[in-house]
Amino acid sequence: MIQNNPVGRLIAHVILIIGILIVAFPIYYTFVASTQTLQEILRPPLSLLPGGHFWENYSAALFGGVGRIGGVGVDRLLFNTLVMALGIAIGKICISILSAYAIVFFRFPGRMVFFWLIFITLMLPVEVRILPTYKIMVDLGLIDTYTGLILPLMASATATLLFRQFFMTIPGELVEAARVDGAGPWRFFKDILLPLSKTNIAALFVILFIYGWTQYLWPLLMTNRNDMSTIVIGLRKMISFADADTEWHLVMVTCILAILPPIVVVVLMQRWFVRGLVETEK
Template sequence: MIERRPWADALAHGLLVVAVLVMLFPLWYVFVASTRSAAEILSPPLPLWPGRHGWENWHATLVDGARRIGGVDALRLLANTTLIALAVAAGKIVISFLSAYALVFFRFPLQRTAFALIFVTLMLPVEVRIMPTYQVMVDLGLINTWTGLTLPLMASATATFLFRQCFATIPDELLEAARIDGAGPWRFLRDVVLPLSATNIAALSVIVFIYGWTQYLWPLLMTSSNDMHTLIIALKKMVSFADADTEWPQVMVITLLAMLPPVAVVIVMQRWFVRGLVDGDK
């Protein structure tokens, strides 16, 4: 029997509250800065309560656009970043899921070799592959296109490996029962494998969405048009070496827009994310 200690519960909850406040403080600080004028931001210490320029700063950023990125508004940047993150996440999940399904449930020549080649790509950092991939995109005429921005990021050896390990835990009896019932490969995938993989898909979706959301190097190489920039690229271009030349209130607004969606995704998907990481019994 586990003994209940009220003081231990209170201490644990207190530590959790402190940890939450520590993690939320940067978000609050950026929000406060987004409601202040540039002069107030450049005159530390910055107060910890909102200022009077919130509507002005947010309207200028969301509607009017930023001068250093060609006047592109933050709503366009947010839409671009969301599109890339969702496309990359969906592509990674679908491609990795089908690849792992083929590796586990089908028998074909050089099957082990195919998996070994996929696994070897884990040892190659992005920087090693980025120039050959960029040259392929140039040869195909995919510079400044959404296809060029998202397609090369969709393959994932890590996700394929994780799905393969998940599928390997499915009992052979389920496969035999499906065959006796006359289920083909697609029906077995839809009715058996997909439901059993729901928590793993949810956990991986969070990871790959944040991966796509925070992309910087590849979109920077693939786009030269301000209209296709992401929030991360816009932040880099808006920050100048000279503080007086940087539109700090707009930088803070875009920083907050770049931080909030990944946080929201993690909070909403938290239960599924944890279950996908710890639930190994199928």
């Protein structure tokens, strides 16, 4: 047995707590700032305890129509981001589960070619084909549309690979049994495969939701109109003005509102998320 070392364990706790303080501090600080008045924020150092303007600032940001973001309210930006994140997460899961199903449970000419065509897209992130992709979006008239924000990000090799890997572990006897019982491909998919994939789908959903919510380059290129912008881009536009006329207290509120939904998703779905993350990438 390893000797039971209470001192070592105490040091471990101390280091972990310091680590958590470092990790949490920027978020906590922003939260504190979001409850102060503009004057208090502009006069550092800021107090380490939340101020008394929580309701005032949050209702001003949510319902007062923060005119700073080109006349578009925070609610609209949050809605756009939610549509984008949900669209990408659900869309990606749907199309990749279908293509993984085709690749694993059917034999047809060109199967491996298609698999490689999907696999290679891992090596073509948006960043390496920015301009030509932008041009295609303009040609298709998809600028400033939800379709434009969601559709091009829906094809994902990683999700397809994950489902493929999982499907390959499903014993052939199960397929055989289903076929003997007269189940067709659709029945098998709906009644056997989907229920078995539940955990994988949940894990992927968390990862993809966050992927969609935190996108930056894509919405930056795809949206010109402020009312189609996402919250992250809107926030960037809010702080891009000269320091003098930025309403920092409302910026801080917007910041908290922008990071809260994905944090809630991660913390609430932690179990699936952690498993999915560690298994997906391996």
